[in-house]
Amino acid sequence: MSKLGIKAVTNLFQGFGALVSRQIKDWYKSTTLFALSLVQPVIWIVLYGESFPKVALPGISSNYFSFLSVGMLSFVVLFASIFSGMAIVFDRQSGFLKKMLVSSVSRGNIIMSYVVSTVLKALVQVAILLIVAVLLGMQTSNITTVGLIATFIAEALLAIGLSAFFTMIGILSADPNVQLAVMSFISLPLLFASNSLFPTSSMPDWLQWIAKANPLSYTSDAARQTLLGSSGMTNLTFDFTFLVIFAVVFSSLSVILSLKFLSK
Amino acid sequence: MSKNSLNLEAFNPHLNVNSENTPSKPIIHVMNLTKTFNQEIVAVNNISFQVNEGEIFGFLGPNGAGKTTTISMLTTLLRPTSGTAEVAGYDITKNPSKVRRAIGVVQQDNTTDRHMTGLENLIFTARLQGVPKSLAKKRAAELLNLVELSDAAQRKVETYSGGMRRRLEVACGLMNMPNVLFLDEPTLGLDVQTRTAIWNYIKKLKEERSMTLFLTTHYMEEADSLCDRIAIIDHGQIITYGSSAELKSKLGGDTIELGIKGEEGDLSQVISGLPMVKKLTKEGSVYRIKAENGEEAALAVLEAVKSQGYYVTKILVNKPSLSEVYLELTGRAFREDELGKESRHFFGRSLSL
Numbered sequence: 001m002s003k004l005g006i007k008a009v010t011n012l013f014q015g016f017g018a019l020v021s022r023q024i025k026d027w028y029k030s031t032t033l034f035a036l037s038l039v040q041p042v043i044w045i046v047l048y049g050e051s052f053p054k055v056a057l058p059g060i061s062s063n064y065f066s067f068l069s070v071g072m073l074s075f076v077v078l079f080a081s082i083f084s085g086m087a088i089v090f091d092r093q094s095g096f097l098k099k100m101l102v103s104s105v106s107r108g109n110i111i112m113s114y115v116v117s118t119v120l121k122a123l124v125q126v127a128i129l130l131i132v133a134v135l136l137g138m139q140t141s142n143i144t145t146v147g148l149i150a151t152f153i154a155e156a157l158l159a160i161g162l163s164a165f166f167t168m169i170g171i172l173s174a175d176p177n178v179q180l181a182v183m184s185f186i187s188l189p190l191l192f193a194s195n196s197l198f199p200t201s202s203m204p205d206w207l208q209w210i211a212k213a214n215p216l217s218y219t220s221d222a223a224r225q226t227l228l229g230s231s232g233m234t235n236l237t238f239d240f241t242f243l244v245i246f247a248v249v250f251s252s253l254s255v256i257l258s259l260k261f262l263s264k
Numbered sequence: 265m266s267k268n269s270l271n272l273e274a275f276n277p278h279l280n281v282n283s284e285n286t287p288s289k290p291i292i293h294v295m296n297l298t299k300t301f302n303q304e305i306v307a308v309n310n311i312s313f314q315v316n317e318g319e320i321f322g323f324l325g326p327n328g329a330g331k332t333t334t335i336s337m338l339t340t341l342l343r344p345t346s347g348t349a350e351v352a353g354y355d356i357t358k359n360p361s362k363v364r365r366a367i368g369v370v371q372q373d374n375t376t377d378r379h380m381t382g383l384e385n386l387i388f389t390a391r392l393q394g395v396p397k398s399l400a401k402k403r404a405a406e407l408l409n410l411v412e413l414s415d416a417a418q419r420k421v422e423t424y425s426g427g428m429r430r431r432l433e434v435a436c437g438l439m440n441m442p443n444v445l446f447l448d449e450p451t452l453g454l455d456v457q458t459r460t461a462i463w464n465y466i467k468k469l470k471e472e473r474s475m476t477l478f479l480t481t482h483y484m485e486e487a488d489s490l491c492d493r494i495a496i497i498d499h500g501q502i503i504t505y506g507s508s509a510e511l512k513s514k515l516g517g518d519t520i521e522l523g524i525k526g527e528e529g530d531l532s533q534v535i536s537g538l539p540m541v542k543k544l545t546k547e548g549s550v551y552r553i554k555a556e557n558g559e560e561a562a563l564a565v566l567e568a569v570k571s572q573g574y575y576v577t578k579i580l581v582n583k584p585s586l587s588e589v590y591l592e593l594t595g596r597a598f599r600e601d602e603l604g605k606e607s608r609h610f611f612g613r614s615l616s617l
Contacts, residue, residue: 011394018391022377029379099375102339103392104365104440263343263360 015105016113023087023117037121041076041129045069049136067230069133070223071196073151074216076129077122077159078191082183084118085166089176101262111167111258115251118163119156126155142229150236154222157243158215164250171254171261196220200233218242290314291444291476292321292338296347299333307333309500310347315444315478315493320470322491323480324586326598330500331480332372335448338478339369352443368442370433372449378422382413382432385421386439393440400439407435410465427458434465445469447479451486463490484586484598496590503593512584516542518558519588522551522565523578534572538564558583 028034049065091097100110134140166183173179191197193207194216200208211217212233221232222239232239292315299308308330315321323331336342338351340360348357352366376385383404390400408414411431421429430450437445447466451459467490469475481487487494488508495505504511524531526549535551536544540561543554555561558581569576582588590598 014394015392018388022388026379095371095373095375096377098341098371098373099389099436100392101341102364102367102369102371103389104361104394105392106361263341 012106013109015100015103016109016116019100019105019110019113020117020120023084023113024120027117027121037080037125038128040079041072041125042132044075045072045129045133045136048072049133063139065137066133066139066228067199067224068197069129069136069138070151070227071194071220072133073126073129073155073223074158074194074196074219075191076125077155077219078162078187078216080122080125081118081159081162081166082187084114084121084163085170085179085183086176087114087117088167088170089173089179093176097262107258107262108255110262111164111171111254112251114167115160115163115254119159122159122163123152123156126152139228143227147226150226151223154219154226154240154243157240157247158219160247161215161243161250164247164254168250168254168257171257190214190216194220195233215243215246218246289317291317291353292349292351292478294334294338294347294349297334297337297344297349298346299330299337299342300345307500308337308344311497311500311502312347313495313502313505315476317476318470318474319492320466320477320479320490322487322494323478323497324482324484324487324494325480325497326482329482329497331482331497332448333500334497335446335478335480339367339446340364365440366443368437368440368445370437370445370447370450372452374429374433376421376429376432376436379420381418381420382408382424382435383417385432386435389436389439395439403439403441404435407438410438410468411435412461427454427461430454430458431462431465434462438469442475444476444478447477449480449482451481451483459486466490488586494586496586496593498590498594504589508586511586511589515554515584515588515592517554517556518561518584519582520551520553520555520558520562520565521578521580521582522553522569522576524549524551524569525575525577531569531572531574534568535565538568540564 027037049068088097091100101107130138169179169182173182193210194214195211196216200211200217203211217233218239221234222236222243224230225232225236225239294311294313297308297311298306300306311330311334323334325331333342337344338349338356340356340363344357348355350356351363354360354362354366356363377388380388386404386407387400390397390404395403404417405414408417411434413428413431413435416424416428421432424432434447434450437447450466451462454462463486466477466479470477479486479491491508493505493507494511496503496511504514522535530546531551532544532546535541535553538561540555540557541553542556545552553561553565562579562581566576566579587598590596
């Protein structure tokens with residue numbers, strides 16, 4: 001009986017592991033790509049951390065560098081997700097997508113493999129950024145293991161939702177140039193219309209509304225509360241609920257879209 | 265068979281073509297399959313046919329005929345606009361995932377990963393297809409042997425020649441031991457040796473593993489020598505189908521092409537009056553004569569022409585061939601190297617998945 005149960009489960013995830021490991025291998029086997037991915041968060045935190053004035057802004061209980069560092073974690077996730085949105089486009093162009101589509105791997109698994117491999121890549125970059133930030137003077141007095149885990153969960157949820165979103169754009173775009181343009185168009189506004197760089201309390205009202213609908217805000221908020229112990233925009237429960245809904249809704253949308261659009 | 269299979273004879277009375285009189289199970293039923301792009305371009309226009317289990321079936325047509333579109337629908341990459349098909353017992357529109365489990369596909373484009381080795385590609389395909397690890401290694405070795413890539417298995421695919429890569433594609437398509445293997449223009453652009461090798465693998469698969477093979481091609485020779493039965497498709501419609509021998513026999517014999525010096529005279533009466541001549545058409549100054557035995561008839565025709573005082577400028581005896589069949593049915597010559605603008609359009613279509 002249990003043997004059948006296990007077989008049913010393995011069938012559900014058939015091919016998933018192979019697809020994810022292929023994406024990850026492609027990433028770390030390309031030394032240039034991998035090195036850039038690792039160095040990028042380091043450069044960002046040094047550059048932004050040193051260039052933005054280290055002033056005590058109203059609404060921040062910790063120093064600004066710590067505030068910013070945690071906000072940059074979302075930034076890293078955002079950019080990792082954008083980059084991976086291109087993966088499906090490259091696979092379509094190389095003919096690899098077709099190979100997957102005629103195999104017996106389910107459409108859902110194909111899409112989620114792009115999402116999960118992005119999440120893994122993003123989390124590696126988050127870890128590196130965090131380590132460098134700490135080395136550069138981020139406040140560590142309030143860090144606990146639970147807090148760290150919670151932060152990673154929050155970043156992972158953000159990564160799931162964002163990469164599902166960008167993968168969807170990849171499925172729908174006929175033209176990779178258009179896709180790149182759309183993603184570039186969205187990314188910086190998404191970053192600035194959140195509390196990743198500045199607290200929402202210091203924003204004009206209209207911007208606050210946008211920031212409060214932005215998943216990056218909730219991620220940064222949750223991470224700041226768990227890592228820095230600072231009081232936040234909203235409470236932790238609300239943050240995580242928002243993020244879970246965001247991740248689930250966008251993943252589901254991407255799977256549904258893949259069923260509709262991958263076989264025209 | 266599946267509960268949803270329809271009585272094909274009732275649908276299309278002219279489809280009872282069977283090469284031998286042995287009962288054979290249709291493993292592919294295509295029923296009024298149509299695919300329209302953008303509500304304008306009808307790539308595949310209401311086609312219906314059957315493929316019997318264990319046979320090599322060829323879909324022959326010039327570029328742009330609708331072959332790739334058809335095979336894309338049968339392999340569930342594209343959804344039909346109307347009509348449907350049953351492949352290996354499952355409906356392509358209702359149960360596409362079950363169809364995918366039962367089939368193998370060797371596509372026109374290269375789908376193997378250049379950065380992996382030949383063996384890694386096969387093992388990867390095995391993981392994709394849900395072949396258990398222990399079995400995967402064994403099968404990979406067998407398949408590499410079949411396509412004669414055992415020596416190159418540990419090399420990266422980017423070092424492979426075009427022919428080697430195609431052979432690897434064939435091996436990958438077989439990893440899940442499908443009931444039906446679809447091959448889209450398998451020898452397109454390949455050198456003679458690789459082409460012959462691939463033909464041999466195809467024959468082996470049929471004979472040793474009783475596999476059903478469905479291939480599309482625009483090479484007449486490939487269809488003629490390799491396939492048990494052929495369907496000729498053009499402009500999205502099936503012009504005729506049956507075994508090569510049957511199609512050729514419908515021509516009713518050999519064709520003699522006769523050129524006469526001087527446009528003025530019309531020897532039609534004289535030539536068609538000859539007992540061996542079955543049919544005669546005249547195109548300009550060329551006479552096309554149908555006769556049971558071309559060689560004998562040619563001699564008689566020559567005599568007749570000479571006796572009338574005319575000179576023969578050329579005489580050609582053509583044995584029945586598929587190009588003749590195509591010419592008869594469409595009035596056009598089948599040009600194997602033709603790459604019409606329609607095909608570019610469809611090529612782009614099938615890539616924009």
